Amino acid sequence: MISSIARSGADLALLLLGGFRVLVDDATLELAERGYVDVRPVHDFAMRAIAAGADNASELGRRLSVSKQAAAKTVTVLEERGYVARGPDPLDARRKRLQVTALGFEVMQVGEAVFDELRDKWKRQIGAKQLERLESDLATLVGVSPVRCDTPGWIAHSLDEAT
């Protein structure tokens, strides 16, 4: 009645998800340990987009492929945490110009370092060559994904179960 539980196709998906989770959860944890509590990948993505030129909420929404309202919410928390600053736009009174603060850049740098360390760990486990291969394969498979860092929910919280 249970039939074959083996599902190579779906397992592959699960593997991918698992890999992502491991990386992200570890990174979030590590970041917290280094004093950047409550920073999640989403925030990093958003800051990066802002730094890369998305200097207002609507534009940020567009780049992140979420609604401007959702982007505004993110900006709000980023501002509360002191990672971005919001000021009037001298050229357009409708806009509020966004800027990543020094603290924001700091977090981005640390986050980068943490992720790189994690990647190094993986490199040690399966070998540099193999890891590069994995990355390039994935890249061909996924294609030029438009970053798509709209990752609602669980990316954000969870890691509580850091078993």
Add this chain to the structure above:
Amino acid sequence: MISSIARSGADLALLLLGGFRVLVDDATLELAERGYVDVRPVHDFAMRAIAAGADNASELGRRLSVSKQAAAKTVTVLEERGYVARGPDPLDARRKRLQVTALGFEVMQVGEAVFDELRDKWKRQIGAKQLERLESDLATLVGVSPVRCDTPGWIAHSLDEAT
């Protein structure tokens, strides 16, 4: 000011996520086209757990690592869709015994097939050997992940942007 945007470590994470998304979104889309609208991986995971013996909501929650309340909610929608049936447990009046219906098994089978087709597509793209390698590498890296299919949010909806 933008500093180096290159982030191999984080990019790796994004790649993993991207792969997962591509797979899951495609599968959900395909499933919908085959007539199974509104079925999401989460549901598949849950049904599988039920079929595998999690025959009551609390147990399902345990297996899926979510609260029994959350599991109960999932069961509710599964029941509404006709994928699982709920009846009294003759041995324990507190319990409501869960059972995957014929339709439920059908969906699981189709889902399995869809995922396998997707995997085949990938196989054609990078070669069977390479794909197997990728899977085994991922498996070592991820470790024996306890399925962990608690994937709130976006896994569920989104695919609207099936660009």
Add this chain to the structure above:
DNA sequence: TCATCTCGTCAACCTGGTTGTCTAAAGAGT
């Protein structure tokens, strides 16, 4: 028999997203 555990459910709440509506400001076309 009584204390304790477990099941299902209800209710309140959180997060992160959505749409819709609204104002104010910018821009385009006449």
Add this chain to the structure above:
DNA sequence: ACTCTTTAGACAACCAGGTTGACGAGATGA
């Protein structure tokens, strides 16, 4: 210069999926 249309940002209502806390009903062990 004056409209018409678009856009930014804010607010509200809502949704999905998850959480905790409480509680009654039934199971269970001392």
